[in-house]
Amino acid sequence: MKGLVLPILLVALAEGAARTFGIASDSLAAPSDIAAALAEALADGRLLLWSAQTVASALAGLAIGGGLGLVLGLLVGLSPATGRVLHLPIEFLRPIPSVALLPVALLGFGFGYRLEIAIVAFACFWPVLIIGSAAISGVERRLLEVGRVLRFGPLARIRKIVLPAALPRLFVAFRLAAGVSLIVAVTVEIALNPLGLGYAMMYAQETLRPALMFAVLVWVGLVGWAINALLLTAQRRLFGPAALVNAGP
Amino acid sequence: MRLSARLGLGLASVLLCAAIVGGWHLATRFGLVSRAFLPSPERTWLALWRGLTEGDLRRQVLATVERMLLGWVLASLVGIVLGSLIGSSRRARAWIGPSLEFLRPLPASALIPIGIAFFGLSQSMVLAVICFGTLWPMLLATIQGFAALDPQLRDVGRMLGFGRLDTVWKFALPNALPDILAGMRLGLTVALILSVVGEMLAGQQGLGLSILLAARAFRSPDLFAGVILLGAIGYATNLVLAQVELRVLRWRS
Numbered sequence: 001m002k003g004l005v006l007p008i009l010l011v012a013l014a015e016g017a018a019r020t021f022g023i024a025s026d027s028l029a030a031p032s033d034i035a036a037a038l039a040e041a042l043a044d045g046r047l048l049l050w051s052a053q054t055v056a057s058a059l060a061g062l063a064i065g066g067g068l069g070l071v072l073g074l075l076v077g078l079s080p081a082t083g084r085v086l087h088l089p090i091e092f093l094r095p096i097p098s099v100a101l102l103p104v105a106l107l108g109f110g111f112g113y114r115l116e117i118a119i120v121a122f123a124c125f126w127p128v129l130i131i132g133s134a135a136i137s138g139v140e141r142r143l144l145e146v147g148r149v150l151r152f153g154p155l156a157r158i159r160k161i162v163l164p165a166a167l168p169r170l171f172v173a174f175r176l177a178a179g180v181s182l183i184v185a186v187t188v189e190i191a192l193n194p195l196g197l198g199y200a201m202m203y204a205q206e207t208l209r210p211a212l213m214f215a216v217l218v219w220v221g222l223v224g225w226a227i228n229a230l231l232l233t234a235q236r237r238l239f240g241p242a243a244l245v246n247a248g249p
Numbered sequence: 250m251r252l253s254a255r256l257g258l259g260l261a262s263v264l265l266c267a268a269i270v271g272g273w274h275l276a277t278r279f280g281l282v283s284r285a286f287l288p289s290p291e292r293t294w295l296a297l298w299r300g301l302t303e304g305d306l307r308r309q310v311l312a313t314v315e316r317m318l319l320g321w322v323l324a325s326l327v328g329i330v331l332g333s334l335i336g337s338s339r340r341a342r343a344w345i346g347p348s349l350e351f352l353r354p355l356p357a358s359a360l361i362p363i364g365i366a367f368f369g370l371s372q373s374m375v376l377a378v379i380c381f382g383t384l385w386p387m388l389l390a391t392i393q394g395f396a397a398l399d400p401q402l403r404d405v406g407r408m409l410g411f412g413r414l415d416t417v418w419k420f421a422l423p424n425a426l427p428d429i430l431a432g433m434r435l436g437l438t439v440a441l442i443l444s445v446v447g448e449m450l451a452g453q454q455g456l457g458l459s460i461l462l463a464a465r466a467f468r469s470p471d472l473f474a475g476v477i478l479l480g481a482i483g484y485a486t487n488l489v490l491a492q493v494e495l496r497v498l499r500w501r502s
Contacts, residue, residue: 002343002344002347003344003346003347003348004347005344006344006345006347006348007348007351026366027363027366027367081254081258084255084258084259084261084262085258085261085262085265086262086265087259087262088262088263088265088266089262089265089266089269091484092266092480092484093480095480095481095483095484096476096479096480096483097438097441097442097445097479097480097483098442099442099445099446099449099457100456100457100460100475100476100479100480101476102449102461103460103461103463103464103465103472103476104464104472104473104476106464107285107286107464107467107469107472108286179354182354182356183354183356183357183358186356186358186359187356187358187442187446190358190359190361190362190446190450191446191449191450192449198358198359201359201362202361202362204362205362205363205365205366210366213362213363213366214363217355217359217362217363220355220356220359221351221352221354221355221359224354224355224356225351225354227354228354
């Protein structure tokens with residue numbers, strides 16, 4: 001309850017200031033105007049369309065980048081020798097900021113979904129690879145021996161033993177990557193891609209509609225918060241404390 | 250693993266890097282990928298070398314690094330001071346904490362349109378966005394570090410007759426240091442990303458702008474040289490901070 005006081009106070013203060021001084025600026029808007037703009041954009045479906053564009057790109061990038069990260073994470077996690085051989089290329093590629101690849105992807109794909117998905121995939125690849133390989137190398141050795149005794153092939157061993165045993169921490173990896181995917185998708189849209197919520201904010205700013213700009217910002221915050229809360233709850237329900245054990249990097 | 254095996258695998262890792270560059274060379278040599286998109290490694294190296302020695306690539310690197318570090322240092326100072334104030338008071342945490350937590354998943358780049366609305370497409374816009382965007386990870390990490398102080402240590406401080414300042418200085422700050430350093434590391438990554446995006450949007454001199462212009466003009470060697478330099482900046486800053494972390498946190502191990 002106490003947590004709600006500060007935001008309410010700030011909103012009330014902003015509203016009061018806007019009413020008394022009657023700001024009509026290109027960069028500020030009264031909270032009531034922001035709420036009205038939010039309601040209007042929600043009612044005519046624009047906001048949902050933008051959200052669908054952003055979330056679809058984020059999910060596609062997460063699936064591709066996270067999937068590749070998981071495959072490589074399996075290789076690295078199951079065979080420390082492979083991990084050592086791949087060490088240098090990974091160390092060289094990982095520090096490249098995802099946005100540095102924006103112009104490269106722009107050359108290759110042009111504007112649109114493919115550009116955004118490629119950048120999101122690059123960004124999501126690393127957390128899944130790093131946390132995923134740690135999770136997989138942490139799988140109890142004796143379980144793997146059981147698989148050998150049962151004469152499972154390598155694929156059956158991965159499907160029936162490794163993935164289920166590492167699942168709680170793999171979920172953590174994908175949860176963190178999901179947060180990254182949304183942030184990167186919005187960043188790509190703000191930087192140059194004419195799609196989704198990020199571009200909607202830029203467009204509202206360029207056409208001097210601060211109420212709409214702040215409304216989209218609030219909405220981005222709500223979407224990010226909701227996805228995060230949803231995944232955290234799912235993690236708690238599905239795995240409980242299992243996901244917390246050694247969940248560090 | 251035995252030392253000889255380790256050395257062998259390390260050598261294999263170097264060879265793999267060489268093989269990747271070799272494959273890159275062959276792909277451009279035999280025209281598997283258009284040169285407009287993928288320059289040969291030789292031409293990339295040449296662009297990198299020339300740009301750093303006689304061209305203005307060095308100036309671009311300095312502009313980006315300066316912007317990133319300035320924003321990061323300012324955000325670190327404000328984040329650590331504010332974070333320690335909020336984090337060491339249970340009352341402040343209860344009142345302010347939830348609002349900060351709610352803002353945590355918000356992309357830092359979403360500040361850019363607001364920054365443009367206030368400052369226009371200017372240098373101060375980029376710096377303000379870097380400062381503000383970098384402040385969050387720092388602030389939240391510092392609060393977390395200060396909040397995690399063992400209550401028993403607080404009692405020890407009271408028994409020793411420590412004042413509030415002494416408790417903060419001798420117990421709370423060292424206790425929060427790992428979190429603060431982790432936050433500073435994350436903040437530096439955010440600062441680099443925001444510098445690049447800010448330069449691209451506001452047309453401010455730096456690597457972000459130079460790679461965007463190189464891509465628009467299909468100067469792919471310059472583009473790749475810029476990307477390599479940005480990777481190098483990320484690598485170097487992370488390395489330095491990891492070393493600092495090792496030094497500062499040596500007492501823990």
